[in-house]
Amino acid sequence: MPFYIRVLSPEEYGVVINFYSFISILLVIFTYGMETGFFRFSKSERFSSVYTSILSSLSVSGFLLIIIITFSSDFLSHVLYDGQFRISIILVGWIIAIDAFISIPFANLRLNNKAIRFGIIRLSGIFSNIFFNLFFLLLIPYLIKNEFIGKPYAIFFESGTGVFYILLSNLISSLLMFSFFITEILRLKGTFDKSIVISIINYSWPFIIVGITGMIIQNSDKILIPILRTDGFNELAVYAANFKIGILMTLFTQSFRFAFEPYFFKNSDKGLSSYALIMDYFIAFGLFIFLGVNIFQELINILLTEEYLYGNVVIPVILMAQLFYGIYFNLSLWYKLTDKTYFGAIFGILGTIITLSLNFITIPIFGMIGAAYSMLFGYGLMALFSALYGNKYFPVPYPLKKILLYFVAALVLYIINKLVVIDFYLFRYLFKITILFVFIAIFVLLQRKSGIKFLKS
Template identity: 35%
Template structure:
């Protein structure tokens, strides 16, 4: 099997496992916007943003360090695995023991209900305990086991949400002695979202426990210090990335007037979900490509392979951008059926393009990963985070959530550009900039025409999409046929 076919196969499986959990967030939006007020949806979005940051901190770069050291220290693979598992397990449990007693203070400081903080802390711990097993599945090329557990997590989460929102109300009665009344609350339906997440995370931990027994708990202090040294820049980059990805919702909550902040976060977060199609694609691709980058770094044609992969990532991403923008009026009615949320649809093209730039950045990041210059990844991400924070502070008071969308695009676009120029210096990959730039420019231009000029006219938008697809087929047909024949 050629490297491209193997990459496609693993990306498809990892993609399915990644798309489904994130697709769950899209599928549940119609349910949430129907049963929750805009303000409650805003609280949910803000808390999830904090959880994204928490997940990064509790894994502290060990995921990437694990990949690097099991290849770098092949003769000591078992002790590397055991050391990483021991480290993450101890730190996760310590976090819960030390932080949970302070939940009231945290809730007061962040202006959230302490019940939600409690759920969040437990979810963070459970998810952190699952990090290493999932990395182990990827590193040992067991995508099916990875995918099955991820999909079961989705099924459990979805089932719990449907039960709490649709079934439980009909089971509960007005009689105080009813068994189901113990679990039902008309006034606090938001809690059901976090309870469903908690149940799914707990079940996932149970499913990955066999990996714990397989790796076992052992600890090598010397290797651990080396892994931490490698992982620290990844942690900084992860924190910076979480700021880029999630802090817009948090800053909207605290920078807008209190009487409208949570509602504005709610409409912004709901329409932001339409940009998740690009995120799904980019994340699935990254999960498949990261082990590939390390495993094929020593091949003679590695750089040309990376260049080809980046070009086709851009092609697929450009198609997704154009498809979502062209058919945005269809998607909004399916995924965000409440018209009061549509006021924020103008952010969707910006968020889609921002996430495409982020996906390209992840492809370009091969240069610092395979050359052990992860600190540059941290520098670039921190610079992007600074752009995010500065522009959000400046633009939110003026443009509200549109300012957050612009800040996201500026941050990811800058990170992509900087990574390319640094990569030319340290690990020059022969990217076809002419093709990549042309596809991006045409896709963005057609998207602007469809959204702002034709204003959602499906016939005009579909014609633009067909022209773009025909252009790709005409220019790429021969190379695709050559890759398939390998």
């Protein structure tokens, strides 16, 4: 993000964010619950056939997606981007198809606790993406400017936009990650079984709705801001840049999800107290991140340029929204373990209706802050309804009083940090560090014996 806002215009950066919002939603649609289904059916004696059937299904749907997007790219470019970015739209189809396919080999690594290989492949994709972004957006323009590249090649490279090169870099990194799995895929001995795919879809369809609704809540604001606001792509750029300041919370909740889903499918027979402790620690650590990012916001703002700073107002709201999304995911174990997965679909649809309705009402009036609060209300209500129904069908002894005290402590400390203004640099940051230590002290005090037991385990 700091790189993009310095090499792209706000409008171009807004278009990039808009593209990735569509990618996020379509990726869930074209994975259609196969990842969660894979975890559930992987215990089957016919593991190879399960693996092969899922990959075959995703291959066919991915191919169809590429064909559809390629032939409709001209129409989509005129509807969404005034006739621009047609080739970029085609790249989007390829990215979604490949990423949907490799989600299953990645899920297999998670299932088998191959964290090192998982990390190596993911990091290879990340670093290759960074490399090609720097190559296309920084090195090539420098070489062209200083005439190190011949005119025909310069004309060729200049024909592409920053948006195109960002998506091309993404596609290259996706292909690189795919290459790590080629040998494994070729060695598969299972055969395609239509009945397996049907069984997985029958089990996973609520998760498809959950995933789609989750992505709509997460990305609808970035699709609607350019539509509902006069200077939409510029405002979207500012909103998205500040949204990404909350990346620590997003990474935390995503890492939790990667570890927690395989854990509870493998350990569903363990006591409910373990789930309660996980929620306890999850919320405490999430609120610590909330405080840390907000308290040291002026340091984090180094990542932004001056024209993006007015969007800081959305950061605390976005951080809290992401935390509630993580809480909702944590709560979702009850309907997965009781096979009442349709509740996940109901909560997802409800959250989507609320968020979209609020987006259409608040974005035209309040702009980006309206979008941020819409997301917070959407995730907050989903978590609330899941907690209420979960207590009925699968009661987990969550330490509610302790969790409430975490929230009260974090919000009080956040307000104190806002109200107390210290001009002297050293004292100001000593005060901020003290606030964080106060929260840690409150956490340790509330844990008592349960915290010690959990750390020992």
